[in-house]
Amino acid sequence: MKKSISQNARLGIFVIAGTVFLVVLLYMIGAKRSLFSSTFRISAQFYNVNGLMEGNNVRFSGINVGIVEQVEINTDSTIKVTMLIEDKVKQYVKKSAVASVGTDGLMGNKLVNINSVKNGSIAHVEDGDILNTLKPIETDEMLRTLNTTNDNIKFITGDLKKITQKINSSNTLWSLLMDTVIADNLKQAIVNIKVTGSRTAIITGDLQEITKGFKNSKSLVATLFTDTMLSSELENTILKLNVSSDKIAYVSGDLSTLTSKMKSGEGTIGMLVTDSVFANDLRSTLKNLDKGTKGFDDNMEALKHNFLLRNYFKKQAKKAKN
Amino acid sequence: MINKPALIRFLEEAGDITRFTLRFFRELFHGRFEFNELLRQSFFIGYKSLGLVGLTAFIMGLVITIQSRPTLVEFGAEAWLPKMVSISLIREIVPVITALICAGKIGSGIGAELGSMRVTEQIDAMEVSGTNPMKYLVVTRVVAAVLTIPLLALLADAIALYGGYLGCNIHGAVSWRLFWNQVFETNTYSDVIPAITKTFFFGFAVGIIGCYKGYNSRKGTEGVGRSANQAVVIASLLIFILDLIAVQIADVLGLT
Numbered sequence: 282m283k284k285s286i287s288q289n290a291r292l293g294i295f296v297i298a299g300t301v302f303l304v305v306l307l308y309m310i311g312a313k314r315s316l317f318s319s320t321f322r323i324s325a326q327f328y329n330v331n332g333l334m335e336g337n338n339v340r341f342s343g344i345n346v347g348i349v350e351q352v353e354i355n356t357d358s359t360i361k362v363t364m365l366i367e368d369k370v371k372q373y374v375k376k377s378a379v380a381s382v383g384t385d386g387l388m389g390n391k392l393v394n395i396n397s398v399k400n401g402s403i404a405h406v407e408d409g410d411i412l413n414t415l416k417p418i419e420t421d422e423m424l425r426t427l428n429t430t431n432d433n434i435k436f437i438t439g440d441l442k443k444i445t446q447k448i449n450s451s452n453t454l455w456s457l458l459m460d461t462v463i464a465d466n467l468k469q470a471i472v473n474i475k476v477t478g479s480r481t482a483i484i485t486g487d488l489q490e491i492t493k494g495f496k497n498s499k500s501l502v503a504t505l506f507t508d509t510m511l512s513s514e515l516e517n518t519i520l521k522l523n524v525s526s527d528k529i530a531y532v533s534g535d536l537s538t539l540t541s542k543m544k545s546g547e548g549t550i551g552m553l554v555t556d557s558v559f560a561n562d563l564r565s566t567l568k569n570l571d572k573g574t575k576g577f578d579d580n581m582e583a584l585k586h587n588f589l590l591r592n593y594f595k596k597q598a599k600k601a602k603n
Numbered sequence: 604m605i606n607k608p609a610l611i612r613f614l615e616e617a618g619d620i621t622r623f624t625l626r627f628f629r630e631l632f633h634g635r636f637e638f639n640e641l642l643r644q645s646f647f648i649g650y651k652s653l654g655l656v657g658l659t660a661f662i663m664g665l666v667i668t669i670q671s672r673p674t675l676v677e678f679g680a681e682a683w684l685p686k687m688v689s690i691s692l693i694r695e696i697v698p699v700i701t702a703l704i705c706a707g708k709i710g711s712g713i714g715a716e717l718g719s720m721r722v723t724e725q726i727d728a729m730e731v732s733g734t735n736p737m738k739y740l741v742v743t744r745v746v747a748a749v750l751t752i753p754l755l756a757l758l759a760d761a762i763a764l765y766g767g768y769l770g771c772n773i774h775g776a777v778s779w780r781l782f783w784n785q786v787f788e789t790n791t792y793s794d795v796i797p798a799i800t801k802t803f804f805f806g807f808a809v810g811i812i813g814c815y816k817g818y819n820s821r822k823g824t825e826g827v828g829r830s831a832n833q834a835v836v837i838a839s840l841l842i843f844i845l846d847l848i849a850v851q852i853a854d855v856l857g858l859t
Contacts, residue, residue, distance in 0.1 A: 285643070288646045289646070291646065292645050292646040292649065292650050295650045295751075296751075299754030300754070302760070309783075310790055310792060313787045336791070
């Protein structure tokens, strides 16, 4: 009998262990399906649910928060999806949240994504609310678009093929491409351009400094560049200069005629300048005149000492003294 | 009897088993129930098999995980390892393996025990002494098998999943919490309930075939061996047939 009791105890442990595991298993699975926590219902209307089924997960910003309770056809263009959401996320889901049908991974189960929108309403969702929806990305549509893209690519590659063929058959282009000298020259040219560019940069820098100096200083050049009054005066001056230079040209023209005439010996001055015989004559005349004047001086001395004229000369001397 | 065609013998056998089963149900619902004997049998069938079933389940969990890994890695779906392993273990491998182990251990045990009682005329002696051998020997054993094999399968599930967890961590790194999260995430009631339900039928098959073969044992000690052997063979076969039927029913009911 003792043996039987210990056997029964061990049997009891066995049975309890098995039952506990069953209960835990069922509870954990149920908890994952949101069957035991308090929930609320919201719904959304889709145009196409892409194979969404009852029991699929509902995610709020990527976290599982509930399951799809019911998928039913509402009208010919709307499918109503009722979702069972855990109460604890109620405070985070706003009325303006957007629901969309998505896929878990690339080939996984369908699911409903609920996402908040920026600057949406502040009010929380309530039991029975209908959320806005986004049109799901359809594989068919994607494939259709891809098909068009493929067609375009086909044309483009065809054209590219023709172009490459033409390039291949063109000797000029190949020789151009294969010519190393051109490449070297080009390289050199680019180096030069680079040098020029750097120099230009320096020059422009200098110029900038200079213009800055102009703007700030009151030097003549700056005034020249900046003073508008001065410029008009300068203009006048230049005009006058122009006129006077014209006149100078005229005068110099006359002068040149005169000098040419003088050179050719025309007129008195011309003769004076050019006739050497007349100059000798004039020199001898002046000598004679010198002699004549000396004789006249002696005559005058003699006259002073003449009694007839002596008084006259004395009166003259007195007058000069006074 | 030996000269009869195989088909006739098969049909006769099927008819006999059916009649035996009906008699079992008649005895089950009528009259007194041998409760203490049921506890004793549950102890032997259930508790005593736990070590064997647990070891098998642990190894199966570990092996299935290690075997599945390369294929999943090829698809880049290594993260699915706990999910896939837990689904295959809970839905199919653990119930069937448990039932087969039990068919080998319990089915042959019952067959040999009842067979030896039959050939040593103990069963006849019981009938003479007024004890209903069907009630005392057959009903208790079959009910014990029906009740304990599902429990064994459940515990085997737990042990096999632990084996799977270790298997995941041989090459990869899956935390304890992540593993169980994925297991409970993936498995639904439609995975667990049909799997557990079918183990009741497996248990019934093991118990009833063992009892039938032992109860109808013939020809001395040689017959005892035959009974034990046939009990295991037929019970194992029946487990697979039941599994086939179970999966069809589950499919029709949409429990996939």
